[in-house]
Amino acid sequence: MDFNAYITRVNTKLEKYLPVQGYLTKAMRYSTLTNGKRFRPILTYSVANIFSTHLDLVDSSSCAIEFIHAYSLIHDDLPAMDDDDIRHNQPTCHKLFGEAQAILVGDGLQTLAFKVLVNDNLIGSDTKIELIKSLTHASFEMAEGQAIDLSIIAKQVNITTLETMHRKKTGALLNCAVNLGAIVSKNCNNKDQTILNIFSKDIGLAYQIQDDVLDIETPDELLGKKQYSDEYKNKPTYPSLLGLDKSRLVYKDLYEKAIDEIALLSVDAVELQQLTIKLQERLF
Amino acid sequence: MDFNAYITRVNTKLEKYLPVQGYLTKAMRYSTLTNGKRFRPILTYSVANIFSTHLDLVDSSSCAIEFIHAYSLIHDDLPAMDDDDIRHNQPTCHKLFGEAQAILVGDGLQTLAFKVLVNDNLIGSDTKIELIKSLTHASFEMAEGQAIDLSIIAKQVNITTLETMHRKKTGALLNCAVNLGAIVSKNCNNKDQTILNIFSKDIGLAYQIQDDVLDIETPDELLGKKQYSDEYKNKPTYPSLLGLDKSRLVYKDLYEKAIDEIALLSVDAVELQQLTIKLQERLF
Secondary structure, three states: OOHHHHHHHHHHHHHHHOOOOOOOHHHHHHHHOOOOOOHHHHHHHHHHHHOOOOHHHHHHHHHHHHHHHHHHHHHHOOOOOOOOOEEOOEEOHHHHHOHHHHHHHHHHHHHHHHHHHHOOOOOOHHHHHHHHHHHHHHHHHHHHHHHHHHHOOOOOOOHHHHHHHHHHHHHHHHHHHHHHHHHHOOOOOHHHHHHHHHHHHHHHHHHHHHHHHHHHHOOHHHHOOOOOHHHHOOOOOHHHHHOHHHHHHHHHHHHHHHHHHHOOOOOOOHHHHHHHHHHHOOOO | OOHHHHHHHHHHHHHHHOOOOOOOHHHHHHHHOOOOOOHHHHHHHHHHHHOOOOHHHHHHHHHHHHHHHHHHHHHHHOOOOOOOOEEOOEEOHHHHHOHHHHHHHHHHHHHHHHHHHHOOOOOOHHHHHHHHHHHHHHHHHHHHHHHHHHHOOOOOOOHHHHHHHHHHHHHHHHHHHHHHHHHHOOOOOHHHHHHHHHHHHHHHHHHHHHHHHHHHHOOHHHHOOOOOHHHHOOOOOHHHHHOHHHHHHHHHHHHHHHHHHHOOOOOOOHHHHHHHHHHHOOOO
């Protein structure tokens, strides 16, 4: 499967939803139309695709997820939060547009996520309601996760607290990316939904543990942001608690478990398995 | 009409939606369960009431509007924005909980607004979609309005720019508060909706011009925040452009026009007219 086709697709759609007009658009476009990995939209498209759902029906979901993700990065990067200067190899939003604008751009992008979903004329009302329910749940969890993240800086925490934080901060939105694809897919049955739910929770946690590891392993240029930033910020991470080798094992096990799980779906899951392998092999 | 009954009602409902649990709740409750005027929920309840709509059906709308309003105040008060220390006669959210937490609390409240609407089991899907459409539109306009507000500090602007800013920053959400009440009211016909739309746009602009005037006229204790804050921040206002007397005339005319407009509704509009008079007479 050529996942780049999904990246091209979502980039085109994101641009459509962010026309060059209005007072916040310039900064919104700057921070959203980047060379981001688009992993969340790819997940949504892949889930829809394995259930033979027309991709037109998940364009709004893919974009909504990415808008929420983009807003969270802009706010996380603010001086009051993680104080990061570089993101996707370019100055962060507040470095270029100032803090006030960056706060508003994040606020606007969150609204836009729900706006795009609720105005999608290709989807019926009941389905839209389910999509928005899922997205509000995930978006709220994400904010809570970030609150935990900031509250445990320089603190001794156990692995359970760290896992809760990761599941909320990163996992909830990945879970939602999969759920949105499943909700729109008419032939995704209840059992499939349960399987996908477990699958996405596993890859969500794996993804964040892997991020912790990559923060140590990957140089700035490839990472697109500062290496060793967790250590520098005195953030507890899986490697700081379990060591690098054990952390690698944990996330690899989770990815492998996830690959096994989706073999149980009622449809051919090869595409989603390939995506999971690609994730597992990512270097940044 | 006893508008205090609406205030009591919305306060109870807001508290219900903000249980004492979770990682952001304490600061969310602190900033939301205040002695705020609750003017937007009152508007929503009043519109529903004049159309004999059961108030249970607009509880979620009233709370959603107030959550969006609360989030906007928290973010507007941040050091990077208006840098205000006092709101509703108490320290602003970031003064008590820190900037990072205040940003996240605002983010969480925005999500909560949509979450509350989309999970309201008393309302049908199609109606919910209309409510969420209206709220996403208003919320986006509001962020744009704040962006304009910050961009014109210490600048010479004309009255048209100022009006655009006011209509977006304050007017859009007031307009939405009325719209939500109208959307839920089954016997609010198209002509009524048009009338209410004009009415709410007029009181929305009037309200903000009046705010500009009250910022000069009302002492801190009564205002619940700093007097002369616009002048101190070098913000262009109606009084700075038109003078105090002319500004008073402009907003009074708008309120009176609004009162005349709703006399044309298909139902008895006395309650809404009384509310408009009350607004016009407010001292803070």
